[in-house]
Amino acid sequence: MLAARAPHRTRYSDPPTTALPELPEVETVCRGVRPHVVGRRVRAVELRRGDLRWPIPVAAVEALAGHTCRKVDRRSKYLQLHFDGAAAPVLLVHLGMTGRLFVDVKRPRAAPPEFRRHEHWRIDFGDRLLRFVDPRRFGALDVAAAATLAQHPLLERLGVEPLEPGFDGAFLFAATRKRKVAVKILLMNAAVVVGVGNIYASEACWRAGVRPRRAAGSLTRRECDALALAVKEVLQAAIAAGGTSFRDYVGVAEDAGFFARELAVYERGGEACRRCGATIRRTTDGGRSTYWCAGCQR
Numbered sequence: 001m002l003a004a005r006a007p008h009r010t011r012y013s014d015p016p017t018t019a020l021p022e023l024p025e026v027e028t029v030c031r032g033v034r035p036h037v038v039g040r041r042v043r044a045v046e047l048r049r050g051d052l053r054w055p056i057p058v059a060a061v062e063a064l065a066g067h068t069c070r071k072v073d074r075r076s077k078y079l080q081l082h083f084d085g086a087a088a089p090v091l092l093v094h095l096g097m098t099g100r101l102f103v104d105v106k107r108p109r110a111a112p113p114e115f116r117r118h119e120h121w122r123i124d125f126g127d128r129l130l131r132f133v134d135p136r137r138f139g140a141l142d143v144a145a146a147a148t149l150a151q152h153p154l155l156e157r158l159g160v161e162p163l164e165p166g167f168d169g170a171f172l173f174a175a176t177r178k179r180k181v182a183v184k185i186l187l188m189n190a191a192v193v194v195g196v197g198n199i200y201a202s203e204a205c206w207r208a209g210v211r212p213r214r215a216a217g218s219l220t221r222r223e224c225d226a227l228a229l230a231v232k233e234v235l236q237a238a239i240a241a242g243g244t245s246f247r248d249y250v251g252v253a254e255d256a257g258f259f260a261r262e263l264a265v266y267e268r269g270g271e272a273c274r275r276c277g278a279t280i281r282r283t284t285d286g287g288r289s290t291y292w293c294a295g296c297q298r
């Protein structure tokens with residue numbers, strides 16, 4: 001156990017926008033963790049360090065002992081563990097670039113297993129052990145008051161969730177008027193819509209038949225409808241593909257890779273477009289690759 005520190009005010013720098021995992025992986029982890037922790041009471045919290053990407057509010061996290069988890073959901077790429085008790089905070093978990101959550105199935109009073117290499121914290125839920133492993137330590141562990149969760153500094157400026165009804169053609173049309181920024185860059189702006197990284201933005205543009213470098217303001221309402229739908233489809237396809245891979249995270253302690261993605265354009269530069277046969281183009285903007293088909297994307 002680490003000693004409780006004086007209360008601090010964390011200063012949050014911007015998380016890296018190119019970070020993996022992307023939203024579908026986080027959703028997959030969320031769905032995988034949920035059945036193992038909801039309804040279970042925290043027996044103990046063990047922290048092996050006082051910070052990850054940012055300082056960990058050690059005392060507040062350790063005070064979750066005795067509380068029962070009642071819900072696990074996600075906002076952008078933050079997992080949110082909600083607990084019973086009016087004063088219990090919501091636990092926020094971000095996987096950063098290399099963070100993984102593992103759930104061990106164990107006997108309630110069995111001796112806990114050895115810490116794994118790069119395992120920074122764990123929560124003992126009795127017959128389940130939630131463990132966080134993160135070699136590069138870009139992940140985060142924080143708490144937020146349940147009543148003001150949406151106003152937490154990490155969450156308050158986030159845009160709409162791409163899989164929720166609020167993200168649709170009408171929303172995208174309104175959000176793009178008079179905007180000169182490239183369509184793909186706008187899709188990756190978390191203040192507009194969260195969780196759409198370079199890969200899925202590229203894939204959605206291809207699916208919608210829109211060139212990623214077009215000015216966002218030039219999109220027609222019909223193109224906005226197609227693009228919003230395409231974003232939902234590429235994310236949902238990835239989540240569906242990842243639905244089984246979480247089994248690798250549960251109980252099994254070995255490395256579990258992210259699911260292989262079905263990609264139409266991303267990292268397919270020079271190859272033939274699956275829709276029209278033209279050659280997939282690749283350009284680089286600010287160190288980030290953009291892929292598109294000049295044959296069928298307008």
Ligand SMILES: [Zn+2]
Pocket residue numbers: 273274275276277278293294295296297
């Ligand atoms: Zn094409």
